[in-house]
Amino acid sequence: MAENDANAQISSEEYKKVTEELYKQNLEIVRLYKQVDHLNHELEAANEGQTDLIHIINHQIKGYLAKARDIFSELLSEPSYGPVPLAAKPMLEEGFNSLTEGVDFVQKFLTVANIERGTFAYNIQQIDLKKIVTEISEKEKERAKEKGLSLELVVALGDYNMRGDASQLSQAVRNLIDNSIKYTPTGGLKVNLERGGDKILLSVADTGLGISNELKPKLFTKGGRGKDSLKVNVNSTGYGLSFVKGVVGAHQGRVWADSAGPNQGSTFYMELPVSSN
Amino acid sequence: MIVMDKLAQFPQIASRIIKEQELIIGPLAWIEAQKVSDIKIIDQKQGQIDLGGTDPKQVIDRLVARYDRLFGRASREVSKEAAAPLLVSLAPDDIPSSLR
Numbered sequence: 499m500a501e502n503d504a505n506a507q508i509s510s511e512e513y514k515k516v517t518e519e520l521y522k523q524n525l526e527i528v529r530l531y532k533q534v535d536h537l538n539h540e541l542e543a544a545n546e547g548q549t550d551l552i553h554i555i556n557h558q559i560k561g562y563l564a565k566a567r568d569i570f571s572e573l574l575s576e577p578s579y580g581p582v583p584l585a586a587k588p589m590l591e592e593g594f595n596s597l598t599e600g601v602d603f604v605q606k607f608l609t610v611a612n613i614e615r616g617t618f619a620y621n622i623q624q625i626d627l628k629k630i631v632t633e634i635s636e637k638e639k640e641r642a643k644e645k646g647l648s649l650e651l652v653v654a655l656g657d658y659n660m661r662g663d664a665s666q667l668s669q670a671v672r673n674l675i676d677n678s679i680k681y682t683p684t685g686g687l688k689v690n691l692e693r694g695g696d697k698i699l700l701s702v703a704d705t706g707l708g709i710s711n712e713l714k715p716k717l718f719t720k721g722g723r724g725k726d727s728l729k730v731n732v733n734s735t736g737y738g739l740s741f742v743k744g745v746v747g748a749h750q751g752r753v754w755a756d757s758a759g760p761n762q763g764s765t766f767y768m769e770l771p772v773s774s775n
Numbered sequence: 776m777i778v779m780d781k782l783a784q785f786p787q788i789a790s791r792i793i794k795e796q797e798l799i800i801g802p803l804a805w806i807e808a809q810k811v812s813d814i815k816i817i818d819q820k821q822g823q824i825d826l827g828g829t830d831p832k833q834v835i836d837r838l839v840a841r842y843d844r845l846f847g848r849a850s851r852e853v854s855k856e857a858a859a860p861l862l863v864s865l866a867p868d869d870i871p872s873s874l875r
Contacts, residue, residue, distance in 0.1 A: 518847035524799045525849055 552611050560604045567597035610737045613744030620663040620748060627698055627770065628658035630668050631691050638675045645679060648686030656693030660772045662749050667770075670745040673738040674702045674766050681764075682706030696772045703765040709757035717755055718743040739766075746770065784865065785831035788858045788874075789814065789838055790822040795857035796842055796850065807845065811837045832871040839873035 508516075570593045573579060582590060612618040635651040642649040678687050685705025692699050709717060718739045739753075746753045751770035757763065789808070796804035805819050813828035814837075826834045835858075842850040851873065858874050867875075 514847070517845065518849065521799060521846035522849050525853060528798045 548611075552608065555604060556608055560601065560608070563597055563600045563604060567594060567601055570594035570597060606737060606741065610741045610744060613741065613748065616748075618666075618744075618748070620666060622661055622663055624659060625662050625664045625667070626659050627662070627667070627700075628653055628691060630664060631658075631671055631689065631700060634668060634671050634675065635689050638672065638679065641676075642679050642687060645682075646684070647679060647682055649675075649679075649689065650686065651689045652691070654690075654692040657772075658691065658693060658698055660698060660770060662770070663745070666745045667749070670742045670768065671700065673742050674700070674768060677738055678702050678704035678706060678764070678766065685763075693772075698770045698772060700768040700770075701765055703763065705763045707764075708760045708762040709755060709764050710760050714755070714757075718753055742768065782831060784861055785835060786824045786826050788835055788861050788871075789826060790824045791857045791861060792835075792838060792842075792854045793824070794822055795853055799850075799853065800846065804842075807841055808838060811841050814838060832869070835871040836873040839871070843873075 570590055574582060574587075574590050574594060609618065632651065632653065635649065639649040639651075675687065675689060682704045683706065687705075688703045690699075690701045690703070743753050746768055749770055751768065753769075754767050756765045756767070793804050793808045796808075805816060808814055808824075809816055811834065813826055813834045815825040815827060817823040817825055828834055839851060839854045842854060855874050862870050862874060
């Protein structure tokens with residue numbers, strides 16, 4: 499019976515129906531393709547705009563800021579100008595510090611942009627992540643203490659040697675701990691380092707503001723700070739965690755965060771493969 | 776009566792329709808267009824077409840009808856959309872009825 503059905507001749511109406519249906523399906527695919535193509539062009543234009551902006555920031559804004567900072571620096575330190583009037587000194591120092599922060603911010607912004615575009619040149623060497631995490635934790639402990647927070651570092655026994663960029667990984671670890679300090683009003687932080695198989699896991703747990711479900715997907719993206727972030731941290735740039743993700747990603751690692759919700763603390767994780775190069 | 780400069784529009788209209796159909800049905804669009812009387816394909820890659828006969832409007836109507844007959848109503852809408860940007864410069868009476 500089935501064989502008879504298979505051999506039955508297709509009527510011209512059926513054939514036309516199938517042809518028309520196929521045409522409609524192809525048309526739908528072409529329309530989708532055109533939409534994707536259009537979005538792709540928009541994305542290319544946006545990327546070009548971003549590249550231009552980065553170029554301007556790199557060559558113009560950073561230059562102006564650095565020049566102004568150097569002028570303040572020279573006024574404060576060059577003996578040939580004579581002694582700085584006492585009344586003017588705090589203002590000059592404030593100007594110098596503010597411009598130094600400005601240059602640092604621009605530098606961080608450019609680094610994040612280069613990391614995201616994959617154009618950052620990493621200096622990969624044999625490093626000891628335990629040493630990096632210990633040194634940074636010690637420095638950050640002071641900052642936490644100033645805010646009345648505790649910071650405990652727990653390092654499990656194990657080998658923490660890996661290949662990586664010490665400078666960028668240090669900054670990434672600093673950003674994670676900094677972020678927790680900034681968003682923890684009371685209580686403290688626990689930094690945990692452990693080795694599991696061919697992976698190293700760093701976690702930073704805090705008793706801070708926690709993460710809303712709305713913020714979770716944006717957390718590690720550029721500018722992805724929470725809506726009340728600026729109320730807590732007026733200097734929030736929204737680039738700190740994006741930087742962490744970029745650097746860890748370049749080391750074939752991954753980052754993520756857990757939180758039971760707002761005001762219930764957060765734990766940030768950074769996992770790095772030992773064999774990364 | 777269609778004046779000369781407007782006549783030049785019709786091969787372009789046909790070319791746009793065929794190219795748009797090609798996106799959907801592939802090279803078959805050109806094969807079927809070739810079967811329409813008074814359509815001569817000069818250069819498929821460049822989309823160069825020559826329309827013979829006395830009334831280019833009728834040639835366009837035959838092209839649209841051929842795709843319609845083979846692929847149904849949806850193909851007529853595709854032809855209309857493809858030709859639309861070139862129709863704005865034509866007087867309503869000069870627009871082929873299949874594209875109105």
